[in-house]
Amino acid sequence: MAAILTDDVLEQARHGDSGALTAIYQNLAGPVHGYLAAKGLEDPEAAAQEVFLTVFARLADVTGGVAGLRKFTFSISHARMVDATRARARAPRIVEYEPAVDPRVETSPQDELLAQLESGHLAQALDSLVSDQRECVMLRIVAGMTIDETADIMGKSAGSIKQLQRRGLLSLKKTLEEVDGDD
Amino acid sequence: MTEPEQNSFDLDALLEDAGAADDARLRGAVESLHAAGSLPAPRPTGALADLLDGRKTAAEAASAAGIATDADAEADNVLGFDPAKPRKRRGGGAVTGGMTVVALAAAAGLAGVAAADVAPRAAAPVVSVTVPPGELEHEPERPNIDATKAPEPEPERVVKRTPAPTPTPEPVQQPAPAPEQVPVQEPVKKPDKQEKVLNPGQPASTMPKTVKMGSKSNGRGKKHGRTPGR
Known part of the structure; x- marks a missing residue:
């Protein structure tokens, strides 16, 4: 069980306390990992660790207490995701890996998540969303960001985030109805 | 000591905002997504x-x-991290972009003019001639010119011409006689017709009342006299 994240823990982490750093990591690494995995990054575990290395190296820049730390962490995650998406667009296309035929593979949380997504056609429904709608839904639902935090991370107004969230959910509902109706 | 951070996710409120509070399929999907954050x-x-x-x-x-832990390098990718900190503005972007557009337009214009001046070589037809064997066995005749020897100046040529025979003067012909003058016939006054003086006591007017033309004096036919002053 991870320690509860408080402003005092944040202050201790700023002074390099390894216990406080571990507490931050244990509290936020799961949502960051899930967020990056749901976004389809090839190696979300490695990306999540890079995010926290960046966050810990720049703890002095964080303002706003624990809420500011969460927003800052997901801002870094969002930037990493954007960089990874651009890098993936520039990289040559790689043949899809087939984990079913690889005997070395054992189930990981990412696999469980993806299997859960695929079983309910959720991944297909998420792909049907516009980029901003998908990002808004991810930050609001997976990362648990508030409207204002999501607006700050995406560089939009709170009203725009509400519209994106509403339209994203309606589009998600429509796509799920279509996908499930085909079965 | 501050309060621990509470998760702001509220499924019911989220679905109500979207107007889909009763949609079980969407609720299940959102719960699955939220579970991804609990990895x-x-x-x-x-x-x-x-x-x-x-x-x-x-x-x-x-x-x-x-x-890289450079704060400036990372801040460009992190949106809304510190609203109080003004984001760096890189000046000159619009000017540079405008100059680039003008330069590209000028280059395109010059290229278009240059392309219009070039003869359409690519469109020229290619003529392929097949010469049957033996056709070129006989070398074409060429003048034997010694290229090492300077050509001698040609002497001035004198063209001798036999004098042309002097034409015998023909006898001067007499000029053709001048055409005879056609005598102008004077209007013949008929003796039986006397000029009638209208106003004997007045001087004669320069405009006669009646002008009579000779009927056959000019060969143009008869003209009707006119009576001015009417």
Whole structure:
């Protein structure tokens, strides 16, 4: 069980306390990992660790207490995701890996998540969303960001985030109805 | 001591905002997505493990992992991190872009003019001539010209011409007789017709009342006299 994240823990982490750093990591690494995995990054575990290395190296820049730390962490995650998406667009296309035929593979949380997504056609429904709608839904639902935090991370107004969230959910509902109706 | 951070996710409020509070399929999908945020933290490895174990500082661990910790470099990718901090504006973007557009337009214009001046070589027809064997066995006759020897100046040529025979003067012909003058016939006054004086006591007017033309004097036919003053 991870320690509860408080402003005092944040202050201790700023002074390099390894216990406080571990507490931050244990509290936020799961949502960051899930967020990056749901976004389809090839190696979300490695990306999540890079995010926290960046966050810990720049703890002095964080303002706003624990809420500011969460927003800052997901801002870094969002930037990493954007960089990874651009890098993936520039990289040559790689043949899809087939984990079913690889005997070395054992189930990981990412696999469980993806299997859960695929079983309910959720991944297909998420792909049907516009980029901003998908990002808004991810930050609001997976990362648990508030409207204002999501607006700050995406560089939009709170009203725009509400519209994106509403339209994203309606589009998600429509796509799920279509996908499930085909079965 | 502050309150622990509460998760702001409220499924019911979220679905109500979207007007789909009663949609069980959407509710299940959103719950699955939210569960993705509850994944366990991945086991730290490498530089992060060293940092969390206290073997390295944060800067050392980031440097070992090859992660740039320059705040300015990272801030460009992090949206809304510190609203109080003004984002850097790189000046000259519009000017540079405008100059680039003008330069490209000028280059395109010059290229178009240059392309219009070039003869359409690519469109010229290619003529292929097949010469049957033996056709060129006989070399064409060429004048034997010694190229090493300077050509001698040609002497001035004198053209001898036999004098042309002088034409015998023909006898001067008499000029053709001038055409005989056609005598102008004077209007013949008929003796039986006397000029009638209208106003004997007045001087004669320059405009006669009646002009009579000779009927056959000019060969143009008869003209009717006219009576001015009417």
